[in-house]
Amino acid sequence: MVIAKAPLADIWAWLDQVPDPEIPVISVVDLGIIRDVAYDGDTLVVAITPTYSGCPATSVIAIDIEAALRAKGVDDLRLETRISPAWTTDWLSDKGRAKLEAYGIAPPNPAGGPDRCPHCGGGDLERISQFGSTPCKAQWRCKSCLEPFDYFKCI
Amino acid sequence: MEKDQLFQYLLRFGDNTLVLGHRVSEWCGHAPVLEEDIALANTALDLIGQTQMWLGLAGEVEGKGRSADDLAMLRDAWDFRNVLLVEQPNGDFGQTLMRQFLFDLWHDLVLTELQNSAEPRIAEIAEKASKEVRYHLERSRDTVIGLGDGTAESHARMQAALDLLYPFVGEMSAPDEIDLAAHEAGIGPDLAEIDQRYRAALSDLMGEATLTLPADSFAHKGGKSGARHSEHLGHILTQMQWLQRAYPGAVW
Numbered sequence: 312m313v314i315a316k317a318p319l320a321d322i323w324a325w326l327d328q329v330p331d332p333e334i335p336v337i338s339v340v341d342l343g344i345i346r347d348v349a350y351d352g353d354t355l356v357v358a359i360t361p362t363y364s365g366c367p368a369t370s371v372i373a374i375d376i377e378a379a380l381r382a383k384g385v386d387d388l389r390l391e392t393r394i395s396p397a398w399t400t401d402w403l404s405d406k407g408r409a410k411l412e413a414y415g416i417a418p419p420n421p422a423g424g425p426d427r428c429p430h431c432g433g434g435d436l437e438r439i440s441q442f443g444s445t446p447c448k449a450q451w452r453c454k455s456c457l458e459p460f461d462y463f464k465c466i
Numbered sequence: 467m468e469k470d471q472l473f474q475y476l477l478r479f480g481d482n483t484l485v486l487g488h489r490v491s492e493w494c495g496h497a498p499v500l501e502e503d504i505a506l507a508n509t510a511l512d513l514i515g516q517t518q519m520w521l522g523l524a525g526e527v528e529g530k531g532r533s534a535d536d537l538a539m540l541r542d543a544w545d546f547r548n549v550l551l552v553e554q555p556n557g558d559f560g561q562t563l564m565r566q567f568l569f570d571l572w573h574d575l576v577l578t579e580l581q582n583s584a585e586p587r588i589a590e591i592a593e594k595a596s597k598e599v600r601y602h603l604e605r606s607r608d609t610v611i612g613l614g615d616g617t618a619e620s621h622a623r624m625q626a627a628l629d630l631l632y633p634f635v636g637e638m639s640a641p642d643e644i645d646l647a648a649h650e651a652g653i654g655p656d657l658a659e660i661d662q663r664y665r666a667a668l669s670d671l672m673g674e675a676t677l678t679l680p681a682d683s684f685a686h687k688g689g690k691s692g693a694r695h696s697e698h699l700g701h702i703l704t705q706m707q708w709l710q711r712a713y714p715g716a717v718w
């Protein structure tokens with residue numbers, strides 16, 4: 312029996328349902344780490360780029376992607392790591408940015424800091440630490456509502 | 467560049483990030499405030515991630531089937547090629563951040579140049595690592611300025627840290643046979659030129675931090691050649707490699 316290869320658009324849609332293990336409101340596609348999806352003969356090749364070189368979520372993401380695609384019947388599968396061009400927060404999708412903010416994480420901003428407080432929208436903000444709970448985040452605080460929040464570092 | 471020279475050259479980058487990453491990770495749970503604890507742990511994590519790329523490539527170049535893990539966990543002190551600076555003990559928080567700054571400044575300059583390396587796999591790793599190191603440098607620089615130009619106590623501690631660590635600065639940019647071969651092959655930067663830029667930037671920053679660079683430019687060497695590591699490296703390895711030595715081949 313010959314099983315038709317799943318169309319690439321379907322693959323992208325399935326990948327868009329795989330959550331980032333550390334920030335589960337956005338998908339691995341939103342995060343911009345899926346760099347390419349293509350067939351090499353009958354083998355589906357998914358190219359993934361790490362966010363930070365030591366990010367412990369990277370290996371979990373690879374396992375989750377493999378499991379999600381196998382569950383959809385993709386058996387002939389190869390994951391490839393691609394480090395160049397290096398991941399940039401410019402690759403976050405608009406949908407992902409909006410979801411981050413709704414979740415309470417200020418999206419990255421080229422100015423080097425958050426635009427506004429993700430809780431109250433206030434603009435009087437201060438940085439608490441250049442680093443945060445995961446490699447991709449920094450800690451900030453809103454001086455209007457006094458709440459601390461995560462800011463997704465812009466790199 | 468000979469294959470063995472390229473292997474040694476790659477070990478230098480991978481061992482620098484491995485040993486410094488391990489040192490910085492020793493702060494985990496001990497930093498003066500939670501935010502700094504997290505910052506140190508994240509810095510260590512980036513460095514260990516970079517180690518996987520450098521040592522992974524080193525193992526490929528060597529061609530004997532050794533993985534990044536094999537190289538990190540199963541070599542003894544004399545086979546390590548990190549500079550002496552990164553194996554120096556943490557001391558107090560100021561000393562740790564001074565060591566970090568002295569290394570970050572050099573690391574950033576070198577990684578920027580390595581992005582144009584004639585060896586594409588080196589250029590790729592440098593491109594990735596450079597973004598992280600730029601961020602480390604921003605933090606270590608701000609902290610050194612803040613503590614140097616801070617209270618009498620913090621100033622005195624930062625000056626003591628600088629006096630202690632300055633003799634380890636010279637090794638990083640003192641080119642040897644391998645550095646020269648890498649530069650000639652278009653693979654690595656001209657370290658003499660890096661040294662000039664490093665010293666200019668260092669002198670500016672120490673001015674801002676109100677710290678005085680020691681007049682004596684004597685440099686301890688022997689780390690990146692492997693000829694003479696300090697006594698500290700062996701102690702690091704007993705902790706870092708303990709599990710693989712006690713339970714060979716253990717995996718998660």
Ligand SMILES: [Zn+2]
Pocket residue numbers: 428429430431432433453454455456457458
């Ligand atoms: Zn607010």
